[in-house]
Amino acid sequence: MTVTRTDLANAIRALSMDAVQAAKSGHPGMPMGMADIAEVLWNDFLVHNPKDPGWINRDRFMLSNGHGSMLHYSLLHLSGYDLPIEELKNFRQWGSKTPGHPEYGYTAGVETTTGPLGQGLANGVGMALAERLLAARFNRPGHDVIDHHTYVFLGDGCLMEGISHEACSLAGTWKLGKLICFYDDNGISIDGHLEPWFTDDTAKRFEAYGWQVVGPVDGHDPEAIKAATEAARAEQHKPSLIICKTIIGHGSPNLAGTHDCHGAPLGENEICLTRENIGWPHEPFSVPEEVYAGWDARGKGEAAQSAWNHKFKAYKEAYPEDAAELERRMRGELPAGWNDTVKALIDGLRQEKPNIATRVASGKAINAIAPTLPEIVGGSADLTPSNNTIWKGATELVPPLISGNYIHYGVREFGMATVMNGLSLHGGFLPFGGTFLIFSDYARNAIRMSALMHQRVIYVLTHDSIGLGEDGPTHQPIEQVNSLRLIPNMTLWRPCDAVETAVAWTQSVENRKGPSCLILSRQNLPAQNHTDETVAGIAKGGYILSEAANGQPEGVIIATGSEVALAMGAQAKLAEQGKHVRVVSMPSLEVFEKQDAAYKESVLPAKLTKRLAVEAGSTGLWYKYVGLNGAVVGLDRFGESAPAPVLFDKFGFTVDNVVARYQAL
Numbered sequence: 001m002t003v004t005r006t007d008l009a010n011a012i013r014a015l016s017m018d019a020v021q022a023a024k025s026g027h028p029g030m031p032m033g034m035a036d037i038a039e040v041l042w043n044d045f046l047v048h049n050p051k052d053p054g055w056i057n058r059d060r061f062m063l064s065n066g067h068g069s070m071l072h073y074s075l076l077h078l079s080g081y082d083l084p085i086e087e088l089k090n091f092r093q094w095g096s097k098t099p100g101h102p103e104y105g106y107t108a109g110v111e112t113t114t115g116p117l118g119q120g121l122a123n124g125v126g127m128a129l130a131e132r133l134l135a136a137r138f139n140r141p142g143h144d145v146i147d148h149h150t151y152v153f154l155g156d157g158c159l160m161e162g163i164s165h166e167a168c169s170l171a172g173t174w175k176l177g178k179l180i181c182f183y184d185d186n187g188i189s190i191d192g193h194l195e196p197w198f199t200d201d202t203a204k205r206f207e208a209y210g211w212q213v214v215g216p217v218d219g220h221d222p223e224a225i226k227a228a229t230e231a232a233r234a235e236q237h238k239p240s241l242i243i244c245k246t247i248i249g250h251g252s253p254n255l256a257g258t259h260d261c262h263g264a265p266l267g268e269n270e271i272c273l274t275r276e277n278i279g280w281p282h283e284p285f286s287v288p289e290e291v292y293a294g295w296d297a298r299g300k301g302e303a304a305q306s307a308w309n310h311k312f313k314a315y316k317e318a319y320p321e322d323a324a325e326l327e328r329r330m331r332g333e334l335p336a337g338w339n340d341t342v343k344a345l346i347d348g349l350r351q352e353k354p355n356i357a358t359r360v361a362s363g364k365a366i367n368a369i370a371p372t373l374p375e376i377v378g379g380s381a382d383l384t385p386s387n388n389t390i391w392k393g394a395t396e397l398v399p400p401l402i403s404g405n406y407i408h409y410g411v412r413e414f415g416m417a418t419v420m421n422g423l424s425l426h427g428g429f430l431p432f433g434g435t436f437l438i439f440s441d442y443a444r445n446a447i448r449m450s451a452l453m454h455q456r457v458i459y460v461l462t463h464d465s466i467g468l469g470e471d472g473p474t475h476q477p478i479e480q481v482n483s484l485r486l487i488p489n490m491t492l493w494r495p496c497d498a499v500e501t502a503v504a505w506t507q508s509v510e511n512r513k514g515p516s517c518l519i520l521s522r523q524n525l526p527a528q529n530h531t532d533e534t535v536a537g538i539a540k541g542g543y544i545l546s547e548a549a550n551g552q553p554e555g556v557i558i559a560t561g562s563e564v565a566l567a568m569g570a571q572a573k574l575a576e577q578g579k580h581v582r583v584v585s586m587p588s589l590e591v592f593e594k595q596d597a598a599y600k601e602s603v604l605p606a607k608l609t610k611r612l613a614v615e616a617g618s619t620g621l622w623y624k625y626v627g628l629n630g631a632v633v634g635l636d637r638f639g640e641s642a643p644a645p646v647l648f649d650k651f652g653f654t655v656d657n658v659v660a661r662y663q664a665l
Helices: 003-022 029-045 066-079 086-089 119-138 156-160 162-172 202-209 220-235 266-278 289-295 298-317 320-331 337-350 358-372 412-426 436-443 445-450 480-484 499-512 532-538 563-576 589-592 597-603 622-627 643-652 654-665
Strands: 060-063 150-157 180-184 212-218 240-245 376-380 404-406 430-436 458-462 492-493 516-519 544-546 555-559 579-584 611-614 631-633
Touching: 003 029, 003 066, 003 086, 003 266, 029 066, 029 150, 029 180, 029 220, 060 066, 060 119, 060 320, 066 086, 066 150, 119 150, 119 162, 119 180, 119 320, 150 156, 156 162, 156 180, 156 266, 156 376, 162 202, 162 412, 162 579, 180 220, 202 212, 202 240, 212 220, 220 240, 240 499, 266 298, 266 458, 289 358, 289 376, 298 320, 298 430, 337 499, 358 376, 358 458, 358 499, 412 430, 412 445, 430 436, 436 445, 436 458, 458 499, 480 492, 492 499, 492 555, 499 516, 499 532, 532 544, 544 643, 555 563, 555 622, 555 654, 563 579, 563 654, 589 597, 611 622, 611 654, 622 631
Parallel strands: 060 150, 150 180, 180 240, 212 240, 376 404, 376 430, 430 458, 458 516, 492 516, 555 579, 555 611, 611 631
Antiparallel strands: 544 579
């Protein structure tokens, strides 16, 4: 049997329609439509090693239109990754390595979790940026050890999502020539033909961003696809968009070109007709050995990695310190001396006891730790002076992009978050980015994706609560803190002073299991007295900041952030009245919940049922700690426009009100 390109592409079509049919759900249309494009890219251009999916210098491949996941799973299976045919038969089932959308960490060879349209494209921008920055830092004349491409498949839906505008505008500005995107221009979405709702001139749009646009080309003509890809690779200073005209469900005699094959199985009868139509007489999930041989990338991948290993060995001999640093960064390990940096930072703030806003304290922490972390890449969504995110000695990324570690993202909160996810997923970087807490809503889905993928990404979210003041309810976060706390794998910190802020920063840097949100104040906050014991307690998420004067508390006041000072004031006033209470600072509920039962009992003993929580935000989550007989001083309505002191007074965030609410328990 002589295997043709069409035979290789038809293997994708057959596996995709069979798996969707077996699962009784899924999206066969896109894999069948993009099969020819995938065959050319993966067999002629993509540099990867199925036996080592984590190889540093592999090309990165993103399936931004992740609903077509069977395309990706077929490619991984056919080219030799650890994804046996049984996993394809188990598509979309419990415990399989083939979930409905590609998920990072589940399937070898999947570089990022996709499904929310446009985010794979935006992650690709971050990955291409990572390649560019690592190459600028580590490559030397004759030693190009970082030299790979980022390829993205995307569809109409990705381009309709607003995130595509934010991320692609940045990619053009940054001149990411090794980013190549294949646009599946099939004119169909779930609702049908696109003409009534998507009439953009996509080519002109991307040209305006500063991209090279190739095509349109026939997405079912391998030679045209190959020529377009070569043209894209030849352009070194612009990202490329290859517009591929395709037919959704290509090969299906009755459903091709219609929305009926977008998100539903073809049906047994149509699958039989499709097999006949494309000349694929094989049983479901059966692929001839000759076709497997035509797809097998293991030998080619091993040879490519072996050649790179030889190149890296020479690099290591010529530049041993650089090689060791690159390897450390790609492993995600902290540099030597990190603990000394942390100790010096915290000890200095304990001695200084500055009465400053926690956003300012965050700036101090960044200035202390960033110079010791070469992998750190900071930034802000056009709020650098307000977020205090830049540090002395930072190198700003300014086109023409060569190197740098501080990014001005512009007013693109969502784009910033998705690019940071791409930087983290690529490896070699610890990204953080700042905006106002209220605008975390713009970035919410990317923050959620950081958590879903367990990525070490740090969100610096300043101007918390009604303390923002005169900008009013549109800018005053009320529900944002607790809504972020509800995201699994998220660690949220709301520190009360400079020392808590420094601990929050260092814990976030050390957290390799997921993202962190630092919730920071605009207004100055008083420094608390910290001992070695309280500093250790901060790192546990919650601790006794101030014990009752007589050592025998009758109740407890729990607070975070700016409201810790209110709790301390209320404790003093209650003591004057003969009521002895404990003050617990709870900068991170998530970290506190990870402590053992004995520690949590020592901080919040079950016998202390008289409990009051104080936080300038929504109240719902706090009843877990105060119980139904406790109370919460919070805010379950939108704020108002007025100076911050007036707002705190009007909304009851005063010592007198905290005392009164405690007394009423």
